[in-house]
Amino acid sequence: MNIIGELNCIGLCLSLSDFAPYIGLLVVVSIALLAARWMRTRPEQRLFTFISAQFAVLLAILATFYIMQCSGMLTVYLYFTYVVVSTVLIFGLLRFYDKILIRRLDAKPIASIMEWGQEFVDRLTSASVYYYDSAVPRAFASGRSIFVSVGLLEVLDDNELKAVLAHEAWHIRNNSRTPLLKQLSFMTFSYSTEHELEHMADAFAARIAGMEPLISARQKVDKLFI
Amino acid sequence: MVKLDQINISNEGLTKFFSPIEAAILRVLWTDGDMMTSELTEKTKIPLTSIAGTLDRLVKAGYAKRSVDNVNGRVRYVYSPVFSEEEAASEITTRVLDSLVDAFGPLAVENFSKYSGKK
Numbered sequence: 112m113n114i115i116g117e118l119n120c121i122g123l124c125l126s127l128s129d130f131a132p133y134i135g136l137l138v139v140v141s142i143a144l145l146a147a148r149w150m151r152t153r154p155e156q157r158l159f160t161f162i163s164a165q166f167a168v169l170l171a172i173l174a175t176f177y178i179m180q181c182s183g184m185l186t187v188y189l190y191f192t193y194v195v196v197s198t199v200l201i202f203g204l205l206r207f208y209d210k211i212l213i214r215r216l217d218a219k220p221i222a223s224i225m226e227w228g229q230e231f232v233d234r235l236t237s238a239s240v241y242y243y244d245s246a247v248p249r250a251f252a253s254g255r256s257i258f259v260s261v262g263l264l265e266v267l268d269d270n271e272l273k274a275v276l277a278h279e280a281w282h283i284r285n286n287s288r289t290p291l292l293k294q295l296s297f298m299t300f301s302y303s304t305e306h307e308l309e310h311m312a313d314a315f316a317a318r319i320a321g322m323e324p325l326i327s328a329r330q331k332v333d334k335l336f337i
Numbered sequence: 338m339v340k341l342d343q344i345n346i347s348n349e350g351l352t353k354f355f356s357p358i359e360a361a362i363l364r365v366l367w368t369d370g371d372m373m374t375s376e377l378t379e380k381t382k383i384p385l386t387s388i389a390g391t392l393d394r395l396v397k398a399g400y401a402k403r404s405v406d407n408v409n410g411r412v413r414y415v416y417s418p419v420f421s422e423e424e425a426a427s428e429i430t431t432r433v434l435d436s437l438v439d440a441f442g443p444l445a446v447e448n449f450s451k452y453s454g455k456k
Contacts, residue, residue, distance in 0.1 A: 245389075246392040246403075248385075261405055
């Protein structure tokens with residue numbers, strides 16, 4: 112049986128099953144939660160509502176597989192292979208991706224060109240700060256490393272740079288939790304929670320370095336740092 | 338483009354071989370010598386957002402070099418040209434002529450001699 116046939120079969124069996132109303136309810140709940148997300152203003156609340164919606168979708172998917180006794184079906188194999196591959200990518204590869212980036216970008220410890228960058232980050236989290244050779248202003252975090260381009264160091268003043276480093280330090284501080292969110296997004300085929308996370312990182316940066324430097328840094332480099 | 342794989346015969350001057358931004362940067366570097374990014378944006382009147390990627394490309398292609406300098410606690414790039422204007426012109430013409438001879442052999446050489454005769 113091909114995948115379309117299997118999906119039709121799952122649909123048909125579900126509609127005839129006694130559990131169809133419960134799975135339907137989960138789908139309705141997830142849609143309601145997704146809609147509620149847009150009514151929330153605080154990024155934490157939006158994130159929580161979105162994660163709840165994703166859990167409802169995940170529960171509906173797993174309940175369908177369980178109730179249907181779908182073992183042996185190609186759709187189930189494909190889904191679980193997809194889950195395994197995404198888990199390996201997110202928890203394995205991405206965790207050590209900074210080591211690859213250091214080599215690829217030929218990044219060097221920031222302490223070799225400026226005094227306070229590493230010390231500032233040390234007060235916020237445990238991460239190494241590297242700079243790399245590029246005039247394009249960019250900053251990003253990966254694994255337990257923060258990368259900034261020389262172009263970024265050129266255009267920002269000290270306070271703006273502190274805001275950017277604090278933003279990236281927030282990502283590192285939450286590195287143990289954010290991969291779980293990524294995984295949930297993969298498993299429920301939903302888009303990621305990146306937008307809310309960026310807002311939360313900005314809120315942290317504003318608390319540490321002040322709102323003004325954060326805004327002016329954003330204006331200077333537009334959305335070049337993530 | 339910097340790599341000289343595309344030549345725009347109808348363009349003027351350096352823009353036959355370089356993009357307008359690349360040409361503007363090289364002209365300023367050849368005229369005024371070493372300078373920081375802020376001076377480059379000021380003299381070329383091209384904003385940093387447009388110039389930054391091009392600077393990376395020029396350095397990678399070997400037409401410009403840069404060093405990282407720390408002046409009063411501020412990190413800065415200082416750019417300088419790798420070739421003088423004459424050296425760059427010589428390199429470009431050699432590469433263009435090489436490619437013409439590669440493609441057309443004796444015919445290209447014959448045309449060069451006719452051209453030099455006319456001159």
